[in-house]
Amino acid sequence: MKTRSDKPVYLQVEENLRSDILSGKYKKGDYIPAEAQLCKEYDVTRATVRNALTRLINDGLITSVKGKGYYVTLNKIKYSVWNFSGFTDMVLAKGRTPKSKVLVHEVVQIEDEEYLCIKRARCIAEEENGALTIDTSFLPLKIFNGIENYDFENESLYRVIKEDYEIVPYEVEFSLKPIVGNQDTDEYFVSEGNMFLYLEGVVYDKDRNELEIVKVIYSELIDFKIVSSVI
Amino acid sequence: MKTRSDKPVYLQVEENLRSDILSGKYKKGDYIPAEAQLCKEYDVTRATVRNALTRLINDGLITSVKGKGYYVTLNKIKYSVWNFSGFTDMVLAKGRTPKSKVLVHEVVQIEDEEYLCIKRARCIAEEENGALTIDTSFLPLKIFNGIENYDFENESLYRVIKEDYEIVPYEVEFSLKPIVGNQDTDEYFVSEGNMFLYLEGVVYDKDRNELEIVKVIYSELIDFKIVSSVI
């Protein structure tokens, strides 16, 4: 096929399959099209297709069975505290008012790319429990040109992204781990312990462009809950 | 070369390089022989050598740099759990063998209900890294009558549920938080820190009957990942 894109073909195959799996076109347990079929579809050789498939295997999205094919192993998430429309919607849904305190707002350079870095302590206006999360976002200026001029003390980041830039987040990849508290948590969380849940990840658009790098520290006031299908 | 062994050549190349790295023949930071060199050495094509090298990259032993070569990193192998797929699936997807040590196997009573409680330290047969997770499951005997008579040291709990009881899990609801280590983690994890990711949840069938209560402690060798579409 060879589109205009300069991206390697195997990445395009991988991304298409990844989207099809995440979107639910292929559900857990389903067999995806066979190698030969994918070769025809994309007009490439087996080596190229297998490169894509191997990457999906290593990411745990599919598993191969000799003589049968590749079936989907990824569970689909139905609900998560990370509700993807952001903290603002989550709080509004509870009938409360979200409030943010901007701790950092600056343009930084990471590997020859300029990003707006925003760190915010986020809480509920009606409650005096301290912050619920401390979020740090890195937004590439080449995509969000001029975003450094917004005041995110009074603006929802996701509203700006969706409405002003008309960019739609499509897919997220996160990793979770426990961390010890730091200066920020000491200052903004009302916490008994000194151990927190830490989330780090990337938000992508439909073409798997990186839209945002996120880092979130959750206070113990948040129940980090996820509902997932296992079929 | 093609020795008597029926093992694929790429596995032999991989194992030789792995030994050379682990034995210290190639130290951290060293460049290992180039692809072309390895091709000559083993008398195989690049595709075969690259298969071996890719596996070593995925295991964290080496890193590739375009135009330079492959150098030794000796990072600890991390295993990824994606969206809470089971332990068995995760290990099998990596081409390894799951192994369990049963720590507790007893019938307990919770609120007038009898449950089989199984606690297992779970690891990978091929590795000597200690356990990766410590799982505790509570299975209601009114649904899984007689399940207390299985030996889960050698049986997959998931297989028994699906095949012998013909019960299909449909949905899982869980929450995550950080915990400090305990006697079990001290004994079964090979860990530097004393903080772990803890998952607690319930597995339901299609009619929302409780099938299983799960509690899992993840060692720091586990990378807990979440992938999801946003829409």
Added chain:
DNA sequence: AAGTGGTCTAGACCACGAT
């Protein structure tokens, strides 16, 4: 017998790093 993934050959052109 037909279809599937697993392994492997023998090339090719490219972008990048060292020289």
Added chain:
DNA sequence: TCGTGGTCTAGACCACTTT
């Protein structure tokens, strides 16, 4: 310029599963 890994082609034979 030359060596390196990154991508890709166009085949081959095998073992396994399904029909």
